[in-house]
Amino acid sequence: MSLDLSGKIAVVTGAASGIGEAVVRQLAQAGAQVLAADIDGNAAAALATALGPQVLPFAMDVSDPDAVRHMVRHCVERFGGLHLAVNNAGIGGASLETADYPLDEWHRVLGVNLHGVFYSMKYEIPAILATGGGAIVNMASILGSNGWAGSAAYVAAKHALVGMTKSAALEYSARGLRINAVGPGFIDTPMLDGMDRQAYAGLVALHPAGRLGTADEVAALTCFLLSEKASFITGSYHLVDGGFSAR
Structure with missing residues (x-):
């Protein structure tokens, strides 16, 4: 299914790798102009150079x-x-039991994964409404409905x-702004680089599809x-999770 987003302007956070990069590429391919924002300004600039003048890099930290x-x-x-926004920037955080979770790490993870999305919508929404409406996608996870x-x-x-x-969708849908969330399963992105083969196989086994997802599938x-x-x-x-949540 081809999409025509000619004339649309989008912002994508966490844009320089993984799912964010795939979203930027597909938006640009569909004709949109895209601000590709990432904490790694050099990587965002390299992506913009590869895709051409319709992609503009921007270095920033969504927790600010x-x-x-x-x-x-x-x-x-x-x-x-x-017109369009994808609030994708996120971090994994430490793997510790709840009572042992450091306070600074708790605030760091929520600062990016939750507060960063709130800040993004706070400023994106008025700008989108000013153009007559559009759409926002917030990048959640299968862990938006499951524990881990x-x-x-x-x-x-x-x-x-x-x-x-x-x-937010309830607040703004009647004004021409649609807001949805996407929940990827475990996706084969650079975040998994360095994982040992046994751990990787364990992740695959959690997905009835028998594999991990791809960034392009989530971006689509x-x-x-x-x-x-x-x-x-x-x-x-x-959900884009290869059946993970259907168990």
């Missing part, structure tokens, strides 16, 4: 609300508006992200939800 505000303002100033031992901060953030998405659903082909979809949480 002033940086997020500047990101949206920069997008509007350079491209002339904002040793990951209290990550699981809490992704559950909260799903709830925040639904609340994300871009569909951003498009007018999904015009009656809002406030929803969509």
Whole structure:
């Protein structure tokens, strides 16, 4: 299914690798102009160079609300508006039992995975409404609806992200802004580089599809939800998990 996003302006956070990079590539292929934001400014710049002038790099940390505000303002100033957003930036965090979880690590994980999405929507929403409406996709996880031992901060953030998405959708859908969440299973991205073969096989075994997902598969659903082909979809949480959650 081909998408035509010509004339649309998008911002993607966590854009320089993995799912974010795949989203940027597919949005650009569909004709959108994209602000590719990432904490790794060099990687974002390399991606923009590879894709051409319709992709603009931006270095920023989503846990800094002033940086997020500047990101949206920069997008509007350079491209002339904002129609679409993918709030994808995220981190994994430490693997420790809840009572042993360090307070600074708890705040670090929520600062990126939850607060960063809130900050992004806070500044994206007015900009999108100013152009007449559009769509936002927040990147959750299968752990937005499932638990995972040793990951209290990550699981809490992704559950909260799903709830925040639904609340925002109720607030803005009648004004032409659709907001949805996507919940990937374990995806074969650079985040898994260095994992030993036994641990990798263990992750694969959790997915009835018999493999991990790809960033392109997650990006395909994300871009569909951003498009007018999904015009009656809002406030929803969509899994891309190879059957993980069906067990």
